[in-house]
Amino acid sequence: MSTIKTHLFNSLTQTKKESRNKITIFGAGTVGTTTAFVILLQEISNDVVIISRNDDKIEGEVLDLVLTSHFVKNRPNISGGADLSLSTGSQVIIFTAGVKRIEGENHVDKIQRNVEIMKAFVPKLAQRSPNAVLIVVTDPCDVLAYVAWKLSGYPKNRIIASGTQIDSYRFRHLIAKVLDVGVESIDGWVIGEQGSECIPLLSSVSIGSFKLLDLDASFGSSESDSVKLSDIHEQTVQASDDIIKLKNSISWSIALTCADLAKTIVNDTNEIRVVSTMIKGLHGITKEVFLSLPCVLNSSGVTKVVNIKLNDKELKQLHMSTNFNDEIQKGISF
Template sequence: MKVTVIGAGNVGATVAECVARKDMVKEVVLVDIVEGLPQGKALDMQEAAPIHGYDTRIIGTNDYKDTEGSDICVITAGSPRKPGMSRDDLLAINAKIVRSVTEQFVKGSPNAIIIVVSNPLDVMTYVAYKTSGFPSHRVMGMAGVLDTARFRTFIALELGVSVRDVQALLMGGHGDSMVPLPRYATVSGIPITQLLSREKIDAIVERTKFGGGEIVKLMGTSAWYAPGAAAAEMVEAIVKDSKRILPCAAYVNGQYGLKDLFIGVPVRLGRKGVEEIIEVELNEEERKLLEASAEHVRKGIQDLERVETNAG
């Protein structure tokens, strides 16, 4: 199989390296508009192959012709928010980028599956879906895998246990409106509600919600190791047709009472993409939080449409 990663920045390069190191696809193509950047990073990764022991071929390019025939595409391209830039500015800029790269990619890979990582995640996934014309099961966003990984990390650190024994579920939009679900978090099957006080659980939930912001405050830029690894885990589930149950930004059409938007929900991932959206039982409080998160995502879509209408 062939995987394309659009955007050779920190996140895109990490996705490419993580996919290559899993040694599960024949070729990874790293594409970027900056001349020399994807070529240099790809060559560096290729030279690490004998050390890590993978045979994946890694190609860096500025030409979408090299992406033709891809099975999976991970879109990481986009602009970070800069001083003086409004949320509307960021929406408009990144929507233009995501729309452009999607149009260029799908011409040569009409049967691919698209995973969006660009922010604002849920809205950009919607943009890629509308632009590509692909069926909804072949377009999804990476957010829940990352946010759940952070949730699981903080639980493991608090309890002093292996992260491999911690499972958790998180839903909703990517950002402050996400909905961690402590009732569904367990350590080797033991609910964390039996292992941690309500105060400690609430603190972990809050830290999870602002996990990305915590990293930005520390080093002045967004994370890339965990987001890159999270996208690569989704790629692996699709390539291996492993039917993993993972939280992803998927297109809802009636599930959870929500329609016509992308939002984080548990899905079964396989060779066809999103093969099923799994509806778990939510209590009244959890459902209200999910609906509020969905409204936040819907407002983002409406804001983008308003900005683009005014610009046009």
């Protein structure tokens, strides 16, 4: 091959491809590899790394993605393996690795097993990429974001979890469906704890530039309204259960959410996303917990948190989630 190159070219210098927006995905399961695929297709990064403890699987996944990259215009460098040094100099680290729940296992025991994975790898990843923003996806992402913060040594603004961003998308989709408008015309937030206790903020919903409750103060709450907020909340949460029941896991929507967060960070766009961040000092919270609020994201991570007005019920629920997560955090060791 070197002989052919000698005949074809007069070499002037060695090309060195600079990594400007390196993204490392830790975990080569369904979510991790799907996230890598979306990042590849959307051309978010010129350097994508997948780290996995399963050498054979990661070798196959990387080969598959490398061959897939020929279908995109700006082909990134794609690499992977068990060697953590591959992640060196990452701008974003997306942590997707986690264990599956064992039959009969309680919630805290499963969390502890995920904590053990984090203990083994988060400090080493942070050491190799001291300026990265770490996105925690592993369930339960709010509690594990707290663990990652403690283990990494990163400042709180550079640790986020995917949180209720995906719930917010589902919330908007359901509102759009009820009103028979395009989802692009709807804006609205779901905050708090990721999962069944998330808090949909009907007061945040707007259609175009109009606040929904300014147009119809009874929407979602009046007994005469066929659409109840409780129904919308239930459907928002139920969507996850339905998908898991039908296909055993959620991958595409989480992958697209992760890719969107990574894009917002590497492009330094200062856009608002509903992500899990440290909320001590906000809304009367005095404990160190990560829960979702609308945040401004850029290359430094979370730089601002939107000052949203919560009613008494929403504030009470946020404090309940705070206390619940704080108790879980007290029950794990790291």
